[in-house]
Amino acid sequence: MLRFPIGQAYLWRDGEALTLIDAGHAGSADAIEGAIRSLGLLPERIERIVLTHCHRDHVGAAGELAARWGAEVLAHGLDAPVVRGELSVPEPVLLDWELPLYAHGLTVPEAPPTRVDRELTDGEVLPFGDGAVVVHAPGHTPGSIGIHLPAHGVLFTGDCVAGVVQVMLGVFNVDRAQAVESMLRLAALAPSVACFGHGDPLTSDTAAVLLAAAEAAAKAETETESGATPTA
Numbered sequence: 001m002l003r004f005p006i007g008q009a010y011l012w013r014d015g016e017a018l019t020l021i022d023a024g025h026a027g028s029a030d031a032i033e034g035a036i037r038s039l040g041l042l043p044e045r046i047e048r049i050v051l052t053h054c055h056r057d058h059v060g061a062a063g064e065l066a067a068r069w070g071a072e073v074l075a076h077g078l079d080a081p082v083v084r085g086e087l088s089v090p091e092p093v094l095l096d097w098e099l100p101l102y103a104h105g106l107t108v109p110e111a112p113p114t115r116v117d118r119e120l121t122d123g124e125v126l127p128f129g130d131g132a133v134v135v136h137a138p139g140h141t142p143g144s145i146g147i148h149l150p151a152h153g154v155l156f157t158g159d160c161v162a163g164v165v166q167v168m169l170g171v172f173n174v175d176r177a178q179a180v181e182s183m184l185r186l187a188a189l190a191p192s193v194a195c196f197g198h199g200d201p202l203t204s205d206t207a208a209v210l211l212a213a214a215e216a217a218a219k220a221e222t223e224t225e226s227g228a229t230p231t232a
Helices: 029-036 062-069 094-103 176-187 204-228
Strands: 008-014 017-021 046-050 073-078 118-120 132-136 143-150 153-159 194-195
Touching: 008 029, 029 062, 046 062, 062 073, 132 176, 176 204, 194 204
Parallel strands: 017 046, 046 073, 073 118, 153 194
Antiparallel strands: 008 017, 132 143, 143 153
16 A cells, blocks of 8 residues: 555566555655665566545556556546546535545646556456456446455455445545435445555455444435435
8 A cells, every 4th residue: 555645556466567556646646666676676666556446646657657657547438538637627516524635636646647557447348367357336436346356355445445444435425315326336246355545455354344334324314315224
Protein backbone atom coordinates (compact mmCIF):
# COMPACT_ATOMS: atom_id res chain seq x y z
CA MET A 1 0.00 0.00 0.00
CA LEU A 2 1.31 3.44 -0.99
CA ARG A 3 -0.21 6.02 1.34
CA PHE A 4 -0.71 9.69 0.41
CA PRO A 5 -1.98 12.62 2.49
CA ILE A 6 -5.41 11.82 1.04
CA GLY A 7 -6.04 8.27 -0.15
CA GLN A 8 -3.70 5.54 -1.27
CA ALA A 9 -2.63 3.34 -4.16
CA TYR A 10 -1.60 -0.31 -4.22
CA LEU A 11 1.22 -2.19 -5.89
CA TRP A 12 0.74 -5.83 -6.94
CA ARG A 13 3.76 -7.94 -7.87
CA ASP A 14 3.84 -11.05 -10.05
CA GLY A 15 7.49 -12.06 -10.06
CA GLU A 16 9.20 -8.96 -11.46
CA ALA A 17 6.08 -7.66 -13.20
CA LEU A 18 4.24 -4.87 -11.39
CA THR A 19 0.69 -3.55 -11.52
CA LEU A 20 -0.29 -0.27 -9.91
CA ILE A 21 -3.87 0.08 -8.70
CA ASP A 22 -4.53 3.85 -8.79
CA ALA A 23 -1.76 6.43 -8.91
CA GLY A 24 -2.15 9.01 -6.17
CA HIS A 25 -2.28 12.74 -6.78
CA ALA A 26 -0.51 14.85 -9.39
CA GLY A 27 3.14 15.35 -8.52
CA SER A 28 3.52 12.05 -6.65
CA ALA A 29 5.30 10.11 -9.40
CA ASP A 30 8.73 10.51 -7.80
CA ALA A 31 7.42 9.36 -4.41
CA ILE A 32 5.78 6.31 -6.00
CA GLU A 33 8.97 5.41 -7.83
CA GLY A 34 10.97 5.86 -4.63
CA ALA A 35 8.63 3.57 -2.74
CA ILE A 36 8.94 0.93 -5.46
CA ARG A 37 12.73 1.11 -5.41
CA SER A 38 12.73 0.91 -1.60
CA LEU A 39 11.14 -2.54 -1.98
CA GLY A 40 14.01 -3.64 -4.19
CA LEU A 41 11.77 -3.45 -7.28
CA LEU A 42 12.15 -1.54 -10.54
CA PRO A 43 9.56 1.05 -11.64
CA GLU A 44 10.30 0.19 -15.25
CA ARG A 45 8.57 -3.14 -14.56
CA ILE A 46 5.21 -1.42 -14.08
CA GLU A 47 3.22 -3.06 -16.86
CA ARG A 48 -0.14 -1.42 -16.19
CA ILE A 49 -1.84 1.24 -14.09
CA VAL A 50 -5.45 0.34 -13.32
CA LEU A 51 -7.59 3.32 -12.31
CA THR A 52 -10.56 2.47 -10.11
CA HIS A 53 -12.24 5.77 -11.04
CA CYS A 54 -11.64 9.25 -12.39
CA HIS A 55 -11.02 11.33 -9.24
CA ARG A 56 -7.90 13.47 -8.89
CA ASP A 57 -6.49 11.59 -5.89
CA HIS A 58 -6.48 8.33 -7.87
CA VAL A 59 -5.51 9.47 -11.37
CA GLY A 60 -2.98 12.22 -10.63
CA ALA A 61 0.39 10.61 -11.36
CA ALA A 62 -0.80 7.95 -13.82
CA GLY A 63 0.10 9.88 -16.95
CA GLU A 64 3.57 10.83 -15.76
CA LEU A 65 4.40 7.29 -14.65
CA ALA A 66 3.06 5.81 -17.87
CA ALA A 67 5.10 8.25 -19.96
CA ARG A 68 8.29 7.44 -18.05
CA TRP A 69 8.01 3.67 -18.13
CA GLY A 70 5.62 2.78 -20.94
CA ALA A 71 2.96 1.34 -18.69
CA GLU A 72 -0.55 0.81 -20.04
CA VAL A 73 -3.28 2.92 -18.42
CA LEU A 74 -6.63 1.21 -17.92
CA ALA A 75 -9.99 2.65 -16.81
CA HIS A 76 -13.65 1.80 -17.22
CA GLY A 77 -15.20 3.12 -20.41
CA LEU A 78 -17.63 5.40 -18.54
CA ASP A 79 -14.85 7.21 -16.64
CA ALA A 80 -12.24 7.15 -19.42
CA PRO A 81 -13.45 10.41 -21.07
CA VAL A 82 -13.12 12.19 -17.72
CA VAL A 83 -9.61 10.81 -17.19
CA ARG A 84 -8.65 12.05 -20.66
CA GLY A 85 -10.04 15.50 -19.89
CA GLU A 86 -12.78 15.22 -22.52
CA LEU A 87 -15.56 15.48 -19.93
CA SER A 88 -15.79 17.20 -16.55
CA VAL A 89 -15.58 15.20 -13.34
CA PRO A 90 -19.16 14.28 -12.37
CA GLU A 91 -20.41 16.26 -9.40
CA PRO A 92 -21.39 14.22 -6.32
CA VAL A 93 -24.66 14.59 -4.44
CA LEU A 94 -23.33 15.51 -1.01
CA LEU A 95 -24.86 14.85 2.38
CA ASP A 96 -24.50 17.71 4.87
CA TRP A 97 -21.75 15.98 6.85
CA GLU A 98 -19.79 15.34 3.64
CA LEU A 99 -19.48 19.02 2.71
CA PRO A 100 -16.37 19.88 4.79
CA LEU A 101 -14.69 16.61 3.83
CA TYR A 102 -15.30 17.31 0.16
CA ALA A 103 -13.87 20.80 0.47
CA HIS A 104 -10.74 19.32 2.07
CA GLY A 105 -10.41 16.82 -0.77
CA LEU A 106 -10.32 19.66 -3.28
CA THR A 107 -6.97 20.71 -1.80
CA VAL A 108 -5.44 17.78 -3.70
CA PRO A 109 -3.90 19.03 -6.98
CA GLU A 110 -6.18 18.61 -9.97
CA ALA A 111 -5.21 15.69 -12.18
CA PRO A 112 -3.93 16.60 -15.65
CA PRO A 113 -5.61 15.00 -18.69
CA THR A 114 -4.29 11.46 -18.82
CA ARG A 115 -4.34 9.01 -21.69
CA VAL A 116 -6.34 5.80 -21.32
CA ASP A 117 -4.92 2.98 -23.41
CA ARG A 118 -7.62 0.43 -22.64
CA GLU A 119 -11.25 0.91 -21.67
CA LEU A 120 -12.47 -1.79 -19.32
CA THR A 121 -15.83 -3.54 -19.09
CA ASP A 122 -17.54 -5.51 -16.35
CA GLY A 123 -16.30 -9.08 -16.03
CA GLU A 124 -13.14 -8.54 -18.05
CA VAL A 125 -10.14 -10.53 -16.76
CA LEU A 126 -6.77 -8.79 -16.63
CA PRO A 127 -3.44 -10.66 -16.78
CA PHE A 128 -2.14 -10.17 -13.24
CA GLY A 129 -2.79 -11.71 -9.86
CA ASP A 130 -3.59 -15.04 -11.55
CA GLY A 131 -6.61 -13.44 -13.18
CA ALA A 132 -7.89 -10.05 -12.02
CA VAL A 133 -11.61 -9.60 -12.62
CA VAL A 134 -13.03 -6.15 -13.34
CA VAL A 135 -16.19 -5.53 -11.31
CA HIS A 136 -18.19 -2.51 -12.45
CA ALA A 137 -19.26 -0.75 -9.24
CA PRO A 138 -20.99 2.50 -10.26
CA GLY A 139 -22.39 5.05 -7.88
CA HIS A 140 -19.29 6.80 -6.61
CA THR A 141 -18.70 7.68 -10.25
CA PRO A 142 -20.42 6.13 -13.28
CA GLY A 143 -17.30 4.17 -14.21
CA SER A 144 -16.05 3.14 -10.76
CA ILE A 145 -14.69 -0.39 -10.61
CA GLY A 146 -13.46 -2.93 -8.13
CA ILE A 147 -10.67 -5.36 -8.97
CA HIS A 148 -11.14 -8.90 -7.65
CA LEU A 149 -8.32 -11.42 -7.48
CA PRO A 150 -10.25 -14.65 -6.74
CA ALA A 151 -7.12 -16.82 -6.64
CA HIS A 152 -5.80 -14.74 -3.75
CA GLY A 153 -9.04 -13.68 -2.08
CA VAL A 154 -8.12 -10.01 -2.57
CA LEU A 155 -10.53 -7.24 -3.52
CA PHE A 156 -9.58 -3.67 -4.40
CA THR A 157 -12.74 -1.63 -3.85
CA GLY A 158 -11.70 1.80 -5.04
CA ASP A 159 -13.88 4.38 -3.31
CA CYS A 160 -17.08 2.33 -3.40
CA VAL A 161 -16.16 1.23 0.14
CA ALA A 162 -14.16 3.18 2.72
CA GLY A 163 -12.26 1.89 5.74
CA VAL A 164 -11.67 5.12 7.65
CA VAL A 165 -12.42 4.45 11.35
CA GLN A 166 -14.95 1.81 10.28
CA VAL A 167 -15.89 -0.02 7.11
CA MET A 168 -18.65 1.94 5.40
CA LEU A 169 -20.07 3.06 2.10
CA GLY A 170 -17.68 5.43 0.36
CA VAL A 171 -18.46 9.14 0.37
CA PHE A 172 -19.02 11.75 -2.37
CA ASN A 173 -21.26 9.57 -4.53
CA VAL A 174 -22.97 10.75 -7.70
CA ASP A 175 -25.73 8.19 -7.06
CA ARG A 176 -25.91 6.94 -3.49
CA ALA A 177 -28.53 4.25 -4.14
CA GLN A 178 -26.46 2.86 -6.99
CA ALA A 179 -23.34 2.98 -4.79
CA VAL A 180 -25.13 0.90 -2.15
CA GLU A 181 -26.05 -1.70 -4.78
CA SER A 182 -22.41 -1.80 -5.88
CA MET A 183 -21.22 -2.23 -2.30
CA LEU A 184 -23.58 -5.18 -1.89
CA ARG A 185 -22.22 -6.70 -5.10
CA LEU A 186 -18.63 -6.32 -3.94
CA ALA A 187 -19.45 -7.75 -0.50
CA ALA A 188 -21.00 -10.81 -2.15
CA LEU A 189 -17.54 -11.69 -3.49
CA ALA A 190 -16.59 -12.59 0.12
CA PRO A 191 -12.90 -11.61 -0.08
CA SER A 192 -10.30 -12.49 2.53
CA VAL A 193 -8.62 -9.11 2.14
CA ALA A 194 -10.32 -5.86 1.12
CA CYS A 195 -8.16 -2.92 0.04
CA PHE A 196 -9.94 0.44 0.12
CA GLY A 197 -9.18 3.72 -1.60
CA HIS A 198 -9.25 5.40 1.83
CA GLY A 199 -8.53 3.68 5.13
CA ASP A 200 -6.51 0.66 6.16
CA PRO A 201 -7.09 -2.65 4.38
CA LEU A 202 -9.38 -5.15 6.07
CA THR A 203 -7.63 -8.46 6.73
CA SER A 204 -9.62 -10.12 9.54
CA ASP A 205 -13.19 -11.44 9.27
CA THR A 206 -13.23 -9.52 6.03
CA ALA A 207 -16.18 -11.18 4.31
CA ALA A 208 -18.45 -10.88 7.35
CA VAL A 209 -17.48 -7.29 8.16
CA LEU A 210 -17.87 -6.16 4.55
CA LEU A 211 -21.27 -7.82 4.22
CA ALA A 212 -22.53 -6.35 7.49
CA ALA A 213 -21.41 -2.87 6.43
CA ALA A 214 -23.07 -3.25 3.03
CA GLU A 215 -26.33 -4.43 4.59
CA ALA A 216 -26.25 -1.52 7.04
CA ALA A 217 -25.76 0.91 4.16
CA ALA A 218 -28.65 -0.67 2.29
CA LYS A 219 -30.90 -0.42 5.36
CA ALA A 220 -30.00 3.24 5.87
CA GLU A 221 -30.68 4.00 2.21
CA THR A 222 -34.09 2.30 2.39
CA GLU A 223 -35.01 4.28 5.50
CA THR A 224 -33.93 7.51 3.84
CA GLU A 225 -36.03 6.80 0.76
CA SER A 226 -39.06 5.98 2.89
CA GLY A 227 -38.66 9.15 4.94
CA ALA A 228 -37.85 7.30 8.16
CA THR A 229 -35.08 8.46 10.46
CA PRO A 230 -31.97 6.40 9.60
CA THR A 231 -30.55 4.22 12.35
CA ALA A 232 -26.88 3.57 12.98
